[in-house]
Amino acid sequence: MREKELRRSMAVFTIGTVMKLTDLTARQIRYYEEQDLIHPERNEGNRRMFSLNDVDALLEIKDYIAEGINMAGIKRIYEFKKVEKPLTNNKQKNNPALTDDDVRRILHSEFLSISGYNPGNKSNLIDPNRFF
DNA sequence: TTTCTGACA
DNA sequence: TGTCAGTA
Numbered sequence: 001m002r003e004k005e006l007r008r009s010m011a012v013f014t015i016g017t018v019m020k021l022t023d024l025t026a027r028q029i030r031y032y033e034e035q036d037l038i039h040p041e042r043n044e045g046n047r048r049m050f051s052l053n054d055v056d057a058l059l060e061i062k063d064y065i066a067e068g069i070n071m072a073g074i075k076r077i078y079e080f081k082k083v084e085k086p087l088t089n090n091k092q093k094n095n096p097a098l099t100d101d102d103v104r105r106i107l108h109s110e111f112l113s114i115s116g117y118n119p120g121n122k123s124n125l126i127d128p129n130r131f132f
Numbered sequence: 133t134t135t136c137t138g139a140c141a
Numbered sequence: 142t143g144t145c146a147g148t149a
Contacts, residue, residue: 015135026135027142045149047135 008056011041011049018050022058029058035071037061037078 015026022029032038033048038057040048050058064074 025142027144030136031142045135046137 008052011051011054013050013055015048015050018055018058021055022062024058024062032058032061035075037074 013021015029018024018029019026024032029038030048033040038050038054038061040050040054043049061074064077069077
C-alpha cells in the first residue's frame with residue numbers, strides 16, 4: 001500500500017485550504033511549523049504546500065492543544081514518536097509496529113509522569129491548573 | 133488576492 | 142495568538 005502513503009505525503013494544499021480543513025489560523029499553522037511540529041514543503045513562490053499527512057498532524061496537534069497540552073509537551077510527544085517508531089520497526093519486521101492505540105497509551109503514561117507538580121521546577125511542561 | 137516574514141501587544 | 146506592515 002505504498003501508493004497510498006505516497007499520495008498522503010504529496011504536498012498539494014495551500015495554507016488557506018489547510019486553515020479551512022483544520023480550523024486553525026495561519027498564524028497558528030506557521031507557529032507549529034516554527035516549532036518543528038510540521039514540515040510543509042515550499043513551492044516556487046516560497047508558499048507553504050501541505051500534504052494530507054501535514055493536515056493529519058495539524059488535527060492531532062489541535063487535539064493536544066484542546067486537551068490542555070502546551071507546545072513543550074507536544075514537542076516531547078513528537079520527539080517520542082520519532083524515536084520509538086523506527087525502534088519498534090527494526091525490532092520486528094513482521095509484527096506490526098506500535099499501533100496508534102499503543103502510542104496513545106504510552107503517551108498517556110508519559111503525559112501523567114510529567115503532569116505532577118514540580119514547585120521548584122520552572123520548566124514544567126504541563127499546567128497543573130488544567131486538572132481543576 | 134493570497135501568503136510570507138518579522139514585530140509588537 | 143491576533144494583527145499590522147511591506148512584499149512577492
